[in-house]
Amino acid sequence: MLHVDVRENNVDQALRVLKKKMQREGLLREMRAKEFYEKPSVKKARQAKEAIKRKRKADRVRTAKMGF
Structure with missing residues (x-):
């Protein structure tokens, strides 16, 4: 509380x-x-969409750090 x-x-x-x-x-x-x-x-579809978004963001950050 x-x-x-x-x-x-x-x-x-x-x-x-x-x-x-x-x-x-x-x-x-x-x-x-x-x-x-x-x-x-709908909840399952939203969670899957959010997971894809998180994965893409992590990939973008990783490639930016690696310099590819």
Whole structure:
């Protein structure tokens, strides 16, 4: 559970701190993912697409380091 102190009635700063903590914990991404039901077949296809994207990015980084 996240805990944010509001100092000197500064709500804006407390909100910024809360958003930063939520982002670090991965709560924003999880909330967006669970906002609507995702069929298992769609979820599997999305995960495969993300895996391909990660692989291509890793290949690009590797080739940039190697200098090919």
